[in-house]
Amino acid sequence: MIELQGVSISTGSWQLQDVSFRVERGQYAVVMGKTGIGKTSILECICGLRSVVAGRILISGVDVTGWSPADRSIGYTPQDLALFPTLTVRQHLEFAMQIRRYPRKKIADRVTELADLLQISHLLSRGIRGLSGGESQRVALGRALSAEPALLLLDEPVSALDSKTRQATQKMLKTLNEVTGVTVLHITHNRDEAIALADICFEIGKDDDRGRVSIRTINLREGSRAESDHS
Template sequence: MIQLDHISWKAGGRVILAEVTIAIPANTYAVLMGSTGCGKTTLLEILCGLRKPTSGRVRLDGVDVTDLEPRERGIGYVPQDLALFPGLRVREQIAFAPKLRGLPPAEIEARVKRLAEQFGIVPLLDRLPDRLSGGEKQRVALARALAAQPKLLLLDEPLSALDEGMRAEAVSLLQKVQQEHGLTVLHVTHSSNEAAALGHLQLRMSGGRLEALQD
């Protein structure tokens, strides 16, 4: 469960997030909407520990993680530009987190294979990021995040670079991934269709405040 408790963020004297308080139950697919620059990405960055909130606390499964480093939170993050590591092949991108954790090579290989099969990217394993299409990059970024076995997945407009046909395919993939991995997902989007198709819980951010639209 994600609990945001009176989270505020100010930048350059401007209030971006004002006392944001929300609870997202475990295994929920939550979708966050809002206009450009309203603080959606900032909220995700506070959640995964890349920014410290000006005030307020972040709790995951009841544990206060506000002062923890990003690596200690067990959160997977897929930013809008997907941020694949330049110079690393798809296989190395997916193996990145398991390798850091010092898993045995056989286990790393098995995890890479399992995720590559799930995301349909087995033929791409030896490619570099600049030889991948937008849809392929998105799948690799998701597989890389899931290889760390997070409890919570934060997706920042992950489908924005995809065309209509690929978007529909990606929506069903995300639903499948969320159910199979038992994840709590917070997905930022501008598309109300995407929100309606994916969200168990729809949230809207406006004027630095967050409200639940439906449950």
């Protein structure tokens, strides 16, 4: 479904080399790694917001490496959520569909469906100011999912939430994955979060100072590393 083949990223003296992994359709994949290792950069490459120096990115078997972010059919929720300050919650949910010129009826139906699923129906007419962390997170998720993307990228989606909201959001994320069938790539450095959510978990580590990385598939439930090594 989503596959990275030998992807290399470079910004100034910082670089990440030879990133390869594969996530199957409908899987909930969690990517773990130390802070600053380049997890967010990998997500930005998959989105098309950052160009790759080498390698290929395939979505549903199609090489999208040179495609613009708009054409990749990806829902992206960055760590800071980046909600649109001038739009209401409803406008957030409508945004991607309006850009893609969906029929009005379909937009209205989809907004109702998402608002029910994410339990934000009561917030639809509100602006984003004053929303709680959990509510903002749900709005960002709704915005990312509205145009029914093939892939949902989540950058530390629950790291800023309190423990009660975190658990509720984790449950909701798993439900979303199961109900919508969207493939999820979720970044975190929290092992408990990964255990709670992941169908498959990758751990990124740097092999050397030149940025060459090793990516290992981890069997979290048994607490041991699997044999497969993508480096």
